Each structure stands twice: as structure tokens, then as C-alpha cells.
Amino acid sequence: MRTLAIIKPDAVAARQVGKIIAHLEAEGFHIVDAQMVRLTQDRAEAFYEVHRERPFFRPLVTFMTSGPALALALERDNAVSHLREVIGATDPAQAKPGTIRRLYAQSKERNAIHASDSPENATREVAFFFPLYGLP
Ligand code: CMP
Secondary structure, rough: OOOEEEEEEHHHHHHOHHHHHHHHHOOOOOOEEEEEEEHHHHHHHOOOOHHHEEEEEEEHHHHOOOOOEEEEEEEEOHHHHHHHHHOOOOOOOOOOOEEEHHOOOOOOOOOOOOEEOHHHHHHHHHHHHHHOOOOO
């Protein structure tokens, strides 16, 4: 089973990509594909379409377009739920010790990594960046 992660612009700028990938591999994820992306406003808005009406939508799009990010298609048993556990809560202050956000994120917004939150969204989000690998 596959899921999508995005190492966000804050973590790329802080040169934490290698440590985060090592953490993901140690958790048993295989990297199926990877791409450095600089999201345009249109692409970021489309990716986060479900959040369009939320108060954090504008700042989220501004942040996600602020610099390069790394999109990763990841494979493992129970990939979606396991990746959510490994990254920790949205707010790093609430994330469990040892999770990626607790280790590397600065705030709810600049939170180092994105992960798909359901199998349906994983299929959509993997296909968004990697059309060839979109089918489960
Ligand atoms: P992500 O997993 O990329 O999905 C939506 C993002 O919105 C989330 O991580 C956060 O970075 C960002 N965000 C900012 N503020 C909030 C908030 N109050 N609740 C949820 N997500 C938020």
C-alpha cells in the first residue's frame, strides 16, 4: 500500500531532508518515487482544496509555495496509518516524543512534513505528484 509524504519548505530549507528520509526508511517505508517540487499557487490550492474554507488556507498556500519541497511516494504495510503515527500531531507541541514533527517542526503551520490522512486521499495525492503510481 502507498501513501504520499511531502517534506515541506521549512525542513528543506533547514537541510533536514536526509534525516527525515532516514527516519522514514528506518520505519520500513520504501521510496517508490521522489520529486523536488516548487509548488505554484494554483497547484498548492488544488492540492489543499479540501481546506479552502479554513482560516489557515491562505497562509498554508503561501508557506507551501515559499520554497522547494520534496514529494515522496512511500510504500509499506498500513502505509497511511503508520505514516500518520510516525509524523505525529499537526502541532509539534502536541506531537509525541520521537515523531518527525516533534523532532523537526517549528509550529502548526511550519510543520516539516505532510502525510495523506486516509487511503482515498493517499490515492488522490500520490496521483497528484506521480500519475504513473496513482493506482493502488
Ligand atoms: P498538512 O498535513 O500539510 O495538512 C494541512 C495543513 O494545514 C497542516 O498540515 C498544517 O500545516 C496546516 N495548518 C495550519 N493551521 C492549522 C490548523 N489550525 N489546523 C490544521 N492544520 C493547520
